[in-house]
Amino acid sequence: MILRLLICTLLLCGGALAADDAAVDAKARAIQGKILKIDMHVDIFVRQGARTTSGYAAALGDAFTQIAAVHKLAEETSPDKIGIGLTAADVRRIKxxxxxxxxxxxxxxxxxxxxxxxxxxxxxxxARCMSLVHNGHSDMGDSSQPKKNEPPTEWNGLSPLGKEAVQRLNELGIIVDVSHASEKTALDMIAASKAPVLASHSNVAAVSASARNLSDAVLLGIGKSGGVAQLVALDDYVHAVPQEKTAAIAALAKDMGLEIGVFGPRDADKLPPEKLAVYTAKMAEINRTWPRANVRDLVDHVDYAVKKIGIDHVGISSSFNGGDGIDGWDRAEDLFGVTRELVRRGYTEEQIGKLWSGNFLRVMDDVQKYAANLKGPSR
Ligand SMILES: [Zn+2]
Incomplete structure (x- = not known):
């Protein structure tokens, strides 16, 4: 289980770049300064463990502890710097x-x-956004990435409990998120949901085949629901990483005594400084040999999705704490490179605003309106 925090970082700074096209730069900077950028970070991880009463209880405790930390940050520690957005209007007001x-x-x-x-x-x-499945099948449905000891499917999509969960999420006004679900589970979630659906961090399977990416059928379903597919700057989902590179990273992790997770070595930042320096240098060498995806590759996914389901149903997200960035967008403040690439390809300010936040906020609004209508005027 992972608790996902969607931090809308409102950054006005741009990254350093080679000014090979001054007009594009100037236009992109002007747009960057005006629009609201939602950058979706995975800030809190609690991995799915045993599907037992005690496993659930421990995970629930973690979940509430972590949400409590967000409340503490926003309400006690730094209320002058950050606020919790319960509605799209809150997000705009706080920004x-x-x-x-x-x-x-x-x-x-x-x-x-x-x-x-x-x-x-x-x-x-x-909580205003929730997915049902992570790595490994769950009681809610099949995962796009079953664990090693699991069959390809357990439920053939969404489980009966998962279907009920989608209905309850709709009633509450929590956005249903299909990322990490298998294709069949995602299609079932879309069919079960009466409110628009989100994919918070996935890419397009037609551009880069990955179990975590969205098939055309899922993309079309998200669009038809009125939802948004947030395409993610995560190297493995933007392009196919060669097996040799994965093997080289695994060997490096072993050398350093690091456990290897879905996205490579875990907890490298906890290495002692001298070991961390070696690790960083070796990882840089690996990335020189097999380059990471870059912002152009990411925007290829955006182009495809926009052509397929329209500009109103596509967004962009990152996953810096749940994976890795890409060349040109490694840290939250490097968003400018993506905006610049969008400008270079002819996207307008209005369209870029939709991609960075407008579509997500519209979905948040629509999902909450659906719930409010069900609850009637007393709410
Ligand atoms: Zn994830």
Whole structure:
């Protein structure tokens, strides 16, 4: 289970770049200064463990502890710097006041186990976006990435409990997120949802084949639901990473005594300084031999999705804490390179605004309106 925090970072700075096209740069800078950029970070990880009562209980405890930390940050430690956005209007208001905005999202339903009543508690605690599945099948449905000891499918898509969960998320006004679900699970979630659906961090399978990327059918389903597919700056999903590179990274991890996760060595930042320096140099060498994806590769996914489902249904996200960046967008403040590439390809200011935040906020609004209508005028 991963708790996902969607931090809307409102950065006005651009990265350094080679000014090979001054007009594009100037236009991109002007746009960058005006639009609201939502950058979706995976800030908190609690991996899916045993699907047992005690496993769920431990995960639930973690989930609430982590959401509590967000509340503490926004309400006690740094209320002058960051606020929690419960609605799209909150996000715009907090941004207009010059602060950052946290929209609390829960990645995977593992912490609620089989108890859908906990969805209400998550909502009351501020969660406004939730996926049902992470790595490994869950009680809610099949994952796009089963664990090594698991069959390709357990439920043939969304489980009956998962279907009920989608309905409850709709009723509460929490956005249903299909990222990490298998294609069949995602299609089932889209079919079950009466409100627009989100893919918070996936790419386009037609551009780069990966189990984590969205098939045309899923893309079309998201568009038809009125939702948004947020394409992610995560190297492995932007382009295919050669096996030799994966092997070289695994060998490096072993040398350094690091455990290897889905996206490579874990906890490298906890190495002692001298070991970290060696690790960093060797990783740089590996990336020189097999270059990472870059912003042009990412925008290829954007172009494809926009052609397929329209500019109103595409967004961009990052996953710096749950994977890796790409060349040209390695840190939150490097967003400018992506905006610049969008300008270079002819996207307008209005379109770029939709990609960076407008579409996500519209979906947030629409999902909440759906729930409010169900609840009636008393709410
Ligand atoms: Zn993820």
């Amino acid at each position: 207009a006041g010059g602060r950052k905005v946290a929209v609390v999202g829960v990645e995977s339903a593992y912490p609620i186990g089989k108890d859908l009543r906990l969805l209400d508690q998550l909502y009351d605690y501020g």
